[in-house]
Amino acid sequence: MMGSALFRVTGALLLAGICLSPPAAAEPIQVTDLAGRVVEIDQPIERFVLSEGRYVSVLALLRPETPVEGLVGMMSPLWWTQPDLERQLFEKFPEARDIPLFASKSEHSVSVEKIIELKPQLAILGLSDHGPNARSAELIAQVEAAGVKIVFIDFRLDPLNNTIPSIELLGKLLGAEEQAARYIEFYRQRLAAIEKRIPEITHRPTVFLQVHPGRRDCCWAMAEGMLGPFLTFVGGRNIADELAPGPTSQHTEEYLLTENPDVWIGTASGTVEEFQEGQNVVALGVGMTRETAQQSLARYLSAPAFQAMGAVQNGRAHVIWHNFYNSPFNIVAVEAFAAWVQPELFGELDPDETMRTIFREFLPFDLNGTYTASIPNE
Structure with a gap:
């Protein structure tokens, strides 16, 4: 009896130990960003920065329950383009008020030192927007030299072709592939409804x-x-x-x-x-x-x-x-x-x-x- 009880207790303790152990880090993933750069990055991504504050709306699209989780810095505030969205963001997710800024409205105002201080794993930048972009060679080199990976998205330079790949890329990086797929399907259906009637144009x-x-x-x-x-x-x-x-x-x-x-x-x-x-x-x-x-x-x-x-x-x-x-x-x-x-x-x-x-x-x-x-x- 005692041996059997001891076996059960020992087994329970071993099981508890397995459950309480920290999960092993997932294998790194490899992605191709909108600049055509192949980037390998460890998962999960727990700390990242954004260029323009307007991209917070993309985070909310992909992770409506936790839009700013892991966001440790961005170039500009959301209120410059969407003040009402920022007001609602602060009301529902008060932690968003404390996200540091590392620049103002332009690439020239960006503080590389501040980005590095924030210790992100990843920087998400626009291919061509008001902040650092794919042509910012010096900034890219400095940030990557500090061990920060960079990926480029695009809703501005070629939105007709780059919107869906950008959503897909962010969904994969941020563990939001299901929500990304939902929005991509929504987007594609509406685009296809127009495209199929283009041949009728005279x-x-x-x-x-x-x-x-x-x-x-x-x-x-x-x-x-x-x-x-x-x-x-x-x-x-x-x-x-x-x-x-x-x-x-x-x-x-x-x-x-x-x-x-x-x-x-x-x-x-x-x-x-x-x-x-x-x-x-x-x-x-x-x-x-x-x-x-x-x-x-x-x-x-x-x-x-x-x-x-x-x-x-x-x-x-x-x-x-x-x-x-x-x-x-x-x-x-x-x-x-x-x-x-x-x-x-x-x-x-x-x-x-x-x-x-x-x-x-x-x-x-x-x-x-x-x-x-x-x-x-x-």
């Missing part, structure tokens, strides 16, 4: 995609890169891309009047406060309603040069939230462009409902405000 309207209307002098356009390729994808002709290849280019009012594009689209970066103050910068986002967004757009387009454009006269002038240009939620912009450029084929699309669906099904936050608007067709 006419490609001309489009001018103007950046920051009212914030910059007239008229800066997106051309090759950012949201520009979406126009070609949905059946439009991006006139800025044809004239001056490159991410952005400046054009005169006379150019707009001469070209007289069939469709005019602005990327709005104004805020509700600027709208209420009477400023002539087109506003969308938090605090804006459908009515105030239309008023803001109409205010800007009341200038004689715009009033002479056929796109304004024919009710084909629209505006979209500027921050879709560097976001995994850019599928909303694809759908909006499709509905505006080829309304006969895609008029039934509802990009606003797509935005609501993303927040409802994938994010731990509430959606506030208005993110697209059109000039009333009177």
Whole structure:
């Protein structure tokens, strides 16, 4: 009896010892980032840094229960691009308030010393954004020399082709492959619904995609890169891309009047406060309603040069939230462009409902405000 009891106790202690032992580190994984670099990194990743604060929304998409877990530093705060999202982040995940910053708005402000002090295993950087990027050779060399691995993602330089691989890469690195797969399926389905009807296009309207209307002098356009390729994808002709290849280019009012594009689209970066103050910068986002967004757009387009454009006269002038240009939620912009450029084929699309669906099904936050608007067709 005693020997049997001793055996049971000993067995239980051995089992407890096995259960209480720290788990063995997983094998390193090898990934190829969006710069084509092969990176091998130990798992799990428990400490990492981000370049732009806007990428916190990607973390929330992939890990809605623990979006900032392991995030030990980032270049810029989330509030610069999404203040309402930052407010909700701080309310639901108070630990986010204490995440250190290692720069401000540009690559030149980055403190490599601060990054190294934070002791991350991994730095997640944009292929081409406002912070350190794939061309930052000196910074890359210094950070990697300190034992920090670097991977590049991209929602800005070539979002049409790089959004899904970026989500897939981050899902693998952060142990969120199932959630990444869910969003990728959502994204692909919506993209495919547009792509399958492209062969039906018989006419490609001309489009001018103007950046920051009212914030910059007239008229800066997106051309090759950012949201520009979406126009070609949905059946439009991006006139800025044809004239001056490159991410952005400046054009005169006379150019707009001469070209007289069939469709005019602005990327709005104004805020509700600027709208209420009477400023002539087109506003969308938090605090804006459908009515105030239309008023803001109409205010800007009341200038004689715009009033002479056929796109304004024919009710084909629209505006979209500027921050879709560097976001995994850019599928909303694809759908909006499709509905505006080829309304006969895609008029039934509802990009606003797509935005609501993303927040409802994938994010731990509430959606506030208005993110697209059109000039009333009177």
